[in-house]
Structure formats: structure tokens, C-alpha cells
Amino acid sequence: MSTSTLPLPTPPSPPHNRQPSSHLSLSGPPPNTLDEPPMALQTPSIRSRLSRLCQDGHLHVARQVFDTLPRPSTVLWNTIMIGFICNSLPCEALWFYSRMRSATFIKCDSYTYSSVLKACADTQLLRIGKAVHCHVIRSNINASRIVYNSLLNMYSTCLASTVVSQFSDVDLVRRVFDTMKKRDVVSWNTIISWFVKTERIAEAVVHFRLMLRMGIKPTAVSFVNVLPAVSGICDYELGNVLYGMLIKFGGGYVDDLFAISSAIVMYSEMGYVDLARKIFDGCLDRNVEVWNSMIGGYMQNNCFMEALNLFIDALTSEHMMLDDVSYISALNTVSQLQQFCMGKQLHAHVLKNPKALSVTVLNAVIVMYSRCNCIRDSFKVFDGMIEKDVVSWNTMITALVQNGLDEEGLMLVYEMQKQGFKIDAVTVTALLSSAANIRSVAIGKQTHAYVVRHGIEFQGMDSYLIDMYAKSGLIKKSQILFGEGNDLTRDQATWNAMISGNVQNGLIEEAFVVLRQMLESNMFPNAVTIASILPACSQKGSMGLGKQLHCFAIRHSLGCNVFVGSALVDMYSKLGAIASAEKVFSAAGTESGVTYTNMILGYGQHGMGTKALSLFSEMQRAGLRPDAITFIAILSACSYVGLVDEGLRIFHSMEEKYGIKPSIEHYACVIDMLGRDCCLEEAVEMAEKLGDEGCAIQAWGSILTACRTHRRHELAKIVAKKLLHMESRQSKNGYRVLLSHIYADEGNWETADKVRKDMRERGQRKEVGHSWIEVSGHISYFVSKDLKHQQVEDIYGMLETLVADREYVDDSPLLTDG
Incomplete structure (x- = not known):
């Protein structure tokens, strides 16, 4: 400051022999003395x-x-x-x-x-x-x-x-x-504040010390400026010294509420929230700035309940008029806690208090409902706003995208432009995220072109572009954008986006090369880096690399991170080490629904349906609200192990109990579950309601697989006809091999050969399955009739020996005398 x-x-001081009069006397001037000349009236x-x-x-x-x-x-x-x-x-x-x-x-x-x-x-x-x-x-x-x-x-x-x-x-x-x-205290205050603004924290502290050495007494503003610098370098001892100096200077300093507020913020940012609370409690005449600083301090230290309770205390405090910052902090606290009922009460209080009904507060209400998975309520608030600013539009667009309503978000961007609001950096991030989510190259390229034409730049822009192109299948474009940068221009988010993009496109070796380059550039990996590279280990089939990354995360205090823990659970589950996944899950605690979801999915993949259902119930008892992805995980688990009744009960509870409308993915899981349990008529009836879009083709594919499993050949032909029609419309292939197997199963070899011939004419090939094994850190991959492996002769020799031994064992009697 x-x-x-x-x-x-x-006006200049009047002459010494005249006194200015502030009023005119109705009785005239006072009587003159013999020694004084007559006094004239002073005119302004x-x-x-x-x-x-x-x-x-x-x-x-x-x-x-x-x-x-x-x-x-x-x-x-x-x-x-x-x-x-x-x-x-x-x-x-x-x-x-x-x-x-x-x-x-x-x-x-x-x-x-x-x-x-x-x-x-x-x-x-x-x-x-x-x-x-x-x-x-x-x-x-x-x-x-x-x-x-x-x-x-x-x-x-x-x-x-x-x-x-x-x-x-x-x-x-x-x-x-x-x-x-010559410099006075105002000059020193300005330069110290300037260094803090430009993140040159150490220089701010140095100049404060120089000011003291020059014999210039600091003002309360000096402390307001320098205390944020102390929290920036996290120097607890220096903070104590400055706070002690503030108290020593006495009344005009320790009673300055802005200086007290800065001290609360300083201790809070350094993690000493208890000391910040002591300063707060010691301040008897608190203004709204002091209350907001303490509430914000609790939020910074993830003490959300304490922040909410303090906000309630502020509401009940006499002669205290809270401002927009107070309500926004409270709404953000409710968002973090995902306390929907508390959020509705707070919204009702805002509506009853006209002074709190500002655009910025309503924007925070939109965010609150969005994070509580109540996107409809968010849109009601947005639609009912009489006055909207660009932040309102960006908030609603971002909320739609974050809740999976990407197309609705894009439509709102169009409406935003029609209303005369310009697209800014926040809108661009939402557009790029939406394009990445729906894998739309066209929208992504249009957004990129708009950014270039209008000269829009913001921190992390390269990472958004790299992520969008990678998810849209244009990994080469992502690599070109990444290559145009250098170690000075690449931030951590850019490195992470490139690693994640390579992993998502199956370029495992390239992902590890980028990770190595990142380390060589002295850019230290963070939790997002580890969470991005761990899926590469399961794709590569390398338990050794996964364990190395796990150890790295533990050594650098990243193992307790929610994203790292969830990625570790997913990696160990996919590599078959379900016991290791359980250990990571237990160590991670019960704070994240994402970790629960991955563990439920892991149980389902390993045929542990009962454990998956038990963990789903435990998640709800822990106060964590399952989302749409959690329901996909638990429905998949029920499908894997044939728990049809439990699966249908959970499916119906989605909308009735949790207000989550089932998507095509959820219906596909239920259809697969019904097909596995031979309830094919019910599965077909449900699939017909889905139409021909999106994951509906997967649902029909599940039915076709079930028809083959349960030898329902006539129904399989009807389903196959439907699938082939959908494949031709969506330019997809993949079920013709399954159809040829069904014809072969019923002995119709001529039709089976015809399907295979049609595939060859179309240039279609079945994706070859493979297996792998890791020995001494080296991974060997195998496919059927593989002749390219370096040790192919030794492998086939050992295979012949094993087959001969198996024949001997099969021919041996199970019980022998003696």
C-alpha cells in the first residue's frame, strides 16, 4: 500500500492583526477600544x-x-x-x-x-x-x-x-x-510495496531494513506493505520481530486495523493459523477487514468448518456490516465442504440482504451450486441475474464445462458474444477445455486462431493448447507447440500437459523422455506430474517403474496428495497388485471421492463385487457424495460379478436419491450387466431407448457378446444388423470379428468366411491382443504365433517341454497306491 x-x-493564514470570522454577527462588530483600529470583516x-x-x-x-x-x-x-x-x-x-x-x-x-x-x-x-x-x-x-x-x-x-x-x-x-x-517514509513505503507487487520479496525486506538504518520511522502503512513480504519468504523469526516492533510502537500502530489484518494474513500464509487467531482475539475493535482476513486464513489452511463458524460469528456480531468479500469467502467455504444445505441457507440470507446482493456475490453462488453438483441451481441463479458482467458469463460457462455439459457451455459462449461481451482469457480456457473433452478438433482450432488474431495471452495458455490437441488426437501438433518453447518459457503446467498427452495417446516411451528432459531442465515434478506419468506404467506393464515413482512420491512428500494416491490405486489395480492398491487406499485416508472411485473400479476388475459394494456404502457413510463416474465404477463392478439386483437398485437411486441423471455410459453398464445375466430381452429394450449416438454402439456390442455367450444366435443376427448400420453411420469398425465368430459357432462357415473377406476388402484388421512379463526390469511382449522375439527359439522350445509335461500329467492317475 x-x-x-x-x-x-x-487559503493563506490571515495577517497577525486580523482574525478570520467564521460567522457574521447580527448585532454588528464589537465596540472598538481606544488602542485598536477598527476591524474589517474577512471575506473568503x-x-x-x-x-x-x-x-x-x-x-x-x-x-x-x-x-x-x-x-x-x-x-x-x-x-x-x-x-x-x-x-x-x-x-x-x-x-x-x-x-x-x-x-x-x-x-x-x-x-x-x-x-x-x-x-x-x-x-x-x-x-x-x-x-x-x-x-x-x-x-x-x-x-x-x-x-x-x-x-x-x-x-x-x-x-x-x-x-x-x-x-x-x-x-x-x-x-x-x-x-x-531526499526520501521520506512515503517514498520508502511506495518502493517496498512495489517490490511486493512484482514478487521481489527479498528486496522488499532489504529496503525495509535500509529505511530503519536511515533513521526513518516506519508508519503503520510500512508494516502493511512489508508483512506480506515476510510471509512470501516464510521467515517465521522475522515475522515475530516485525510484529513485536509493531506492538512496541504503540497506539497509532497496534490500533491500526489494516496493520493487524496484515499480521493475521502473514501468520496464516506461513501456516501458523493459531497465532493468527490469537492476534484476532486480541483485537477488540474489529472492522470487516480483520474478520475477512481471519476467515481467509482459515480457508488457506483448509480449516473450512472454522472459517464457516467464524463467518456465522461475524453475522451475529453487533454493529458489523459484512461486505462482498465476507460473503464470497463463506460461499467458497461451503463449496469446498460441498455442504449443499448450508449453501442454500447462505443463498437465502444473501437474497434477504439487498446490500449483499451484488454481481460478485451472485457469481460466487453460481460456483457454490456448481461444486455441490447442482448445476441446474447454478443456471437458475445465472438466468435470474438482472445484471451480468463478463465474470458471470465465464463462471457459468466454466461451471457447465466442469460438470460435463460441454455443448451447453459452447452455446452459452455464443450467447455471451451476442450480448456484446468479449471473449477473454478465462473464456478461452473454458473453450479449450470443452474442445478437449468432446474431442472437437474444429472448435479447438477455431479457439486457437481466435487467440492468435486477438493477441490473447495468459499464463498456462500453452498447456491448455497442448492438452486440447493431444485429447483431440493431434499429438503431433501438441509436440510441435511444445517444441517451440524452451526451458525459460515452459512452466510446470506445460511439461505436465505434454507428459499427459503422450500417455493418453499411447506414446509411453515419449512420455518418459519428456519426464527425463523435465528433470534435466531443473523443473521439479509436482503431484500432477506423478499422477500423469503413473498410468504409463500400467500401460507399459512395468510394476518396477511404478514402484520407483511411488518411492519418489513418498520421498518428496507427494504420496499423500489426492491425485497421486488415486493414480497409484489405479496403477496397482490394473497391474494386478490389488493388495498394494488397498494399502495405498488405506494410507490415503477417506477425503477424496476420486480415490474411492478408483478403488471400487479396481475391486470390480478383480471380480471382488462384494468388496466394491461395501466400499461404496462406506464412501456414503464418510459423507462423500458419489458422482457420475463413481456410479459407472460401481455399476461396472456389479456387471463383472453378476450382481444384477444390487446394480439395478444403485442405478435407480442415481436420480431418485442423488439427483444425477443417468448418461448413456450408465445405461451401457446396466445393459452389459443384464446381458451377462442372460436378461437379453430387457437389455435390448433398454438399448433401443438410447438411439444411435455416442456410447450406444458399445451397449449393442455388449448385447452381441452376451448373445454369443448364451448361444442366442437368432437374436445375435438382429443385433449384428443394428450394429453394422450404426458402424457405417459413425465410420467405426470392430464388431465384424465377433459376428464371424457367432456364425462359426453355429456352423455357418460360409457366412463367417464372407464376413472375414468383407473385412479384408475394407482394409480392416482385428487389433491383436498381447501379453507381457517383466523380468529384472525388462519387459517382454508376446502375441499369438509371434516369431519376432529375440529369444523365439528358446521360448518355443520351453513351450514344447511344458506341453509334453502337461500331457504326461493329464495321463497320470489322480490317485496312486502307496
Whole structure:
């Protein structure tokens, strides 16, 4: 926090032999004494009149009075200019300065330049600010500290959004500060605040120490500026020293609520939330800033219930008017806890309190309902908003995309543009995520082109583009985008996106190459990196690599991360090590529904349906709300082991109990479950309701497989005809081999050969299944009739020996005498 005060000029002190009168007496002047001359009434000066008019907000009257003056002085020009600024009209102040510059009979002084620089800061017009700086230099006036402080404030305000790396060559704020011959506490406060804004935390602390060595006593603002720097370098001892200094300075410091608020934030960000609470409890006269800081401190330390309870205390506190930040913090807390009922109560309170019914608060309500899996309620709030800003549109679009309603999100982007709102960086991230989710190359490319045409740049943009192209099947395009960067431009998200993209496209070796390059570039892997590379181990069939990554995660305190734990459970399950998956799940705790979902899926894949159902019940008892993916996992588990009744009960509970509308994927799981249990008529009836879109083809494929299993050949032919029609419409193949097997099973070899011949003419080939084994860290892959393996002769020799031994064992009697 920096200050750049612009005091309104006050009239000069009256002569010593006169006293200004603030009122006129109706009885006339007091009687004169013999020794005193008669006193004349003091009339207000033109400057004091203009100042009063400006202070009262009557700028138009002040302008009219000013325009009647033949040759107004510099002081009068300054008075009007400062009046514009104090009434939040900085653009008019700049215009007035331009008019003053064009007047030949007037000269600017320090107050003039200080005022106009403040106007430049308010409008963030850096170019005009630089021009005024040139005017100061050319004017040959002896610039006072107020001008230099105004220059510091102007540059720090206008350059606040500049990328930090751009200050390595030229730092205009630092240059102005270094040229100052005399600096006061305002100058030091501004430079310290500037270093904190530009994330040069260590320099902020160094300059605070220099200020003390120069004998300049810090103000409360000094502590407000430097305490965030201490939390940035996480120096607990220094924080204690500064807080002790704040207390030692006494009344004007320890009673400053903004300084107290900064101390609460400092300790909270360093993880000492108990100390922050002690400071909060010791503050008797709390303002809304202090309450918000403590609530935010609890949220930063994942103490969401404590944050919510403190918000309730603030609501019941007398003479406390909460602001938008208070309600947004409470709504974010409810979002993290996914407490839908509490969220509805809080929403009702917001509706009853007109002062809290701002656009920003309603935006937070939209997010709250979205995170509580109540996207319909989110849209009701959005649709009912009388006033919407670009954040409202972006919030709703992002909520739709995050809840799997990608097409609805895209339609809302179109409507957003029709309403005259421009697409910004947040909209672009939602568009790219949506394009990646629905695997739409067209939408992804259009968004990429829009970004390039309009020069939109934001942190992490490359990672979104790489992820979108990778998920859309254009992994080469992702690799080109990744290759265009270098170690300086690639952030952690970009590396992670490239690793994940390679894994998703089956490029396992390339994924590990990128991981190795990442380590060589001194970019340390985080939890997302480990969670992205672990699926490669199960695809590669390498338990050894998976265990190495697991050990790496434990050594670097990443093993307890929710995403890492979920990925480990999934990896061990797919590699057949279900016991290891259970150990990881037990160590991970019960805080994440994702971990539960992966463990349920693992049990299902290993035929442990009873355990899967038990874990599903345990998840609900733990207060975790199952989502759509959890239901796919439990329905798949029921399908694998034939638990039809339990599966149907869970399927019907989705919408009745949890308000989740079943998707085609859920129906496909139920159809597969019915098919496995020979309930083929019910399966066909359900499949016919799905239409021909999306995963419906998988559902019919499950029925065809069940028809072969249960030897329902006539029904299989009807299902096959339906499948072939759907394949031709969606340009997909894959069920002709199964159809040829069905014809072969019933002895119809001629038709089976015809199907195979038709596949060859179409250039279709069955994907060859393979198996693998890992020996001493080396993985060997095998396919049927494989002749390419390096040890093929030894393998077939051993196979012949095993077959001969098996024949001997089969011919031996099971029981022998003696």
C-alpha cells in the first residue's frame, strides 16, 4: 500500500492583526477600544470558494466561477484540477492540465505535476504519465518530494500488471527512487510495496531494513506493505520481530486495523493459523477487514468448518456490516465442504440482504451450486441475474464445462458474444477445455486462431493448447507447440500437459523422455506430474517403474496428495497388485471421492463385487457424495460379478436419491450387466431407448457378446444388423470379428468366411491382443504365433517341454497306491 496525497490548497493564514470570522454577527462588530483600529470583516478568497465548491461536489459551479476569471493564477488552476481528482474525474483533470499547458501566461508548479500524475495513476495511462515526467524535467523547477512521490505512485500503479521478468533491464520505479536526493517514509513505503507487487520479496525486506538504518520511522502503512513480504519468504523469526516492533510502537500502530489484518494474513500464509487467531482475539475493535482476513486464513489452511463458524460469528456480531468479500469467502467455504444445505441457507440470507446482493456475490453462488453438483441451481441463479458482467458469463460457462455439459457451455459462449461481451482469457480456457473433452478438433482450432488474431495471452495458455490437441488426437501438433518453447518459457503446467498427452495417446516411451528432459531442465515434478506419468506404467506393464515413482512420491512428500494416491490405486489395480492398491487406499485416508472411485473400479476388475459394494456404502457413510463416474465404477463392478439386483437398485437411486441423471455410459453398464445375466430381452429394450449416438454402439456390442455367450444366435443376427448400420453411420469398425465368430459357432462357415473377406476388402484388421512379463526390469511382449522375439527359439522350445509335461500329467492317475 502506497500513498500519494493530493491536499486541497488552503487559503493563506490571515495577517497577525486580523482574525478570520467564521460567522457574521447580527448585532454588528464589537465596540472598538481606544488602542485598536477598527476591524474589517474577512471575506473568503476566490481559492477558498473554489475549494469549498469542489469539496461539496459542485464542480460545474466551480468551473463556471473559474471561467469568469480573466487571468486565474496557478493556485486556482491547481484547485480545479485537484477537485476533479478528488471527485473521481481523473480524465477531466488531464484535459484541464492540457488546457493549462496551452495557456501562455501560466506556469505549472509542484502541486500541478503532483495532481496530474495522480490522475495518470488513476487512469493507468502510462504514456501520458511519461509525458508529464518529461514536462517535470524540462520545467527546470526544483521538484519537491511530493512530485517524486507522485512519480513513484504513478509508475508503480501503471506498471503493476507488467510481467516480472520485464523489470530485469529497466525498472522505472526503482530508477525514480534511486534519483531522489531526499526520501521520506512515503517514498520508502511506495518502493517496498512495489517490490511486493512484482514478487521481489527479498528486496522488499532489504529496503525495509535500509529505511530503519536511515533513521526513518516506519508508519503503520510500512508494516502493511512489508508483512506480506515476510510471509512470501516464510521467515517465521522475522515475522515475530516485525510484529513485536509493531506492538512496541504503540497506539497509532497496534490500533491500526489494516496493520493487524496484515499480521493475521502473514501468520496464516506461513501456516501458523493459531497465532493468527490469537492476534484476532486480541483485537477488540474489529472492522470487516480483520474478520475477512481471519476467515481467509482459515480457508488457506483448509480449516473450512472454522472459517464457516467464524463467518456465522461475524453475522451475529453487533454493529458489523459484512461486505462482498465476507460473503464470497463463506460461499467458497461451503463449496469446498460441498455442504449443499448450508449453501442454500447462505443463498437465502444473501437474497434477504439487498446490500449483499451484488454481481460478485451472485457469481460466487453460481460456483457454490456448481461444486455441490447442482448445476441446474447454478443456471437458475445465472438466468435470474438482472445484471451480468463478463465474470458471470465465464463462471457459468466454466461451471457447465466442469460438470460435463460441454455443448451447453459452447452455446452459452455464443450467447455471451451476442450480448456484446468479449471473449477473454478465462473464456478461452473454458473453450479449450470443452474442445478437449468432446474431442472437437474444429472448435479447438477455431479457439486457437481466435487467440492468435486477438493477441490473447495468459499464463498456462500453452498447456491448455497442448492438452486440447493431444485429447483431440493431434499429438503431433501438441509436440510441435511444445517444441517451440524452451526451458525459460515452459512452466510446470506445460511439461505436465505434454507428459499427459503422450500417455493418453499411447506414446509411453515419449512420455518418459519428456519426464527425463523435465528433470534435466531443473523443473521439479509436482503431484500432477506423478499422477500423469503413473498410468504409463500400467500401460507399459512395468510394476518396477511404478514402484520407483511411488518411492519418489513418498520421498518428496507427494504420496499423500489426492491425485497421486488415486493414480497409484489405479496403477496397482490394473497391474494386478490389488493388495498394494488397498494399502495405498488405506494410507490415503477417506477425503477424496476420486480415490474411492478408483478403488471400487479396481475391486470390480478383480471380480471382488462384494468388496466394491461395501466400499461404496462406506464412501456414503464418510459423507462423500458419489458422482457420475463413481456410479459407472460401481455399476461396472456389479456387471463383472453378476450382481444384477444390487446394480439395478444403485442405478435407480442415481436420480431418485442423488439427483444425477443417468448418461448413456450408465445405461451401457446396466445393459452389459443384464446381458451377462442372460436378461437379453430387457437389455435390448433398454438399448433401443438410447438411439444411435455416442456410447450406444458399445451397449449393442455388449448385447452381441452376451448373445454369443448364451448361444442366442437368432437374436445375435438382429443385433449384428443394428450394429453394422450404426458402424457405417459413425465410420467405426470392430464388431465384424465377433459376428464371424457367432456364425462359426453355429456352423455357418460360409457366412463367417464372407464376413472375414468383407473385412479384408475394407482394409480392416482385428487389433491383436498381447501379453507381457517383466523380468529384472525388462519387459517382454508376446502375441499369438509371434516369431519376432529375440529369444523365439528358446521360448518355443520351453513351450514344447511344458506341453509334453502337461500331457504326461493329464495321463497320470489322480490317485496312486502307496
